[in-house]
Amino acid sequence: MFKINENYLKLPGSYLFSTIGKKVAAFTKANPDKKIIRLGIGDVTQPLAPAIIEALHSAVDEMGQAETFHGYAPDLGYEFLREAIAKNDYKDRGCQIAADEIFVSDGAKCDSANIQEIFSGDSKIAVCDPVYPVYVDSNVMAGRTGAYDPKSETWSDVIYMPCTADNDFVPEFPKETPDLIYLCYPNNPTGSTLTKDQLQQWVDYANKNGSVIIYDAAYEAYISQENVPHTIYECTGARTCAIELRSFSKNAGFTGTRLGFTVIPKELKCKDVALHALWARRHGTKYNGAPYIVQKAGEAVYSEQGKAQLKEQVAYYMKNASTILEGLKSAGYQVSGGVNAPYIWMQTPKGINSWEFFDYLLEKANVVGTPGAGFGPSGEGCFRLTAFGTYENTLAAMERIRQL
16 A cells, blocks of 8 residues: 655644635635735735846747747756856856856745755754744655654754844854754845855855755845845855755746746765756756746846846835834834845734734734744744835835834
């Protein structure tokens, strides 16, 4: 008789955003007259930029002609997109990343879940706490995380690195040496960042201890401070210890179009085995690339017109972030983030846990946010709001919260 992967049974409850969706749906059904403002899920709200739409239309026309029709995309992605990424995201920043070290995919979320497949099943993982849930959940499914303690909401075989206001959201080096270190900066959910010097220390630590850093840079477009690196490859020695995940979702609005990429330098090896070769083999077998049409749209992101249009969109969201940050401060809340990231991290009122605060905001202000507990044990007592709403709704949400 067939058997299931019992590691899936270890996952507690449902996925964080599925739970939020069910709660909001139930409230909406019971209160059809209420106008809900959604500042919870990190989904963009601005339409695709004109330069991207133009590229999509042009690519669709190509697909309708025998002479310009495209079938399966190359395993690594089309060279025109990989060359554009290599130049604009890396070489123009002084980072020597070659086009054939870039693997185009259908999004960073998939890559952040799938990248663990090329590592040993007994690899020890370390995650910042709070953290994007996919990092831990994917390793639960792979059987790496041990037993779950519902009281502490922790896994026995996961190394948690607390990132709270007490340590300025900067993780300390763990006492136990991990094999895989997940870092996300600018951070989801706290909106915090590392300076280049702080990130360099992690690169040095990984090289010294034989660890691999899986670096999620999905929100790099929102960085505004000069001492915050846009890529881990700005650090010396990162090519021998770091994998970088990137996305077009938050910088170009591709949440519904799906496009991302992973960078694996050829120097990154385990003994004599190049991780680049393993991921290339994985791509060839389990292709999760994006269609030609979408990759042509991705190329348009790097055009002069595309860059200008997307700069305006990022500025729009960061205006929302500033509005939320200042609005919560004026309402008396302790907040952080919102400067180099489209997320604002706030402390819930004393004595109210994050899910209780979620219910309170939904019922009293009809505003949806994300409970911090959903991001890990150190997230309890905190709450995330996103800047990805409309400016009008952001203003209205702050006014509602101030009136509570």
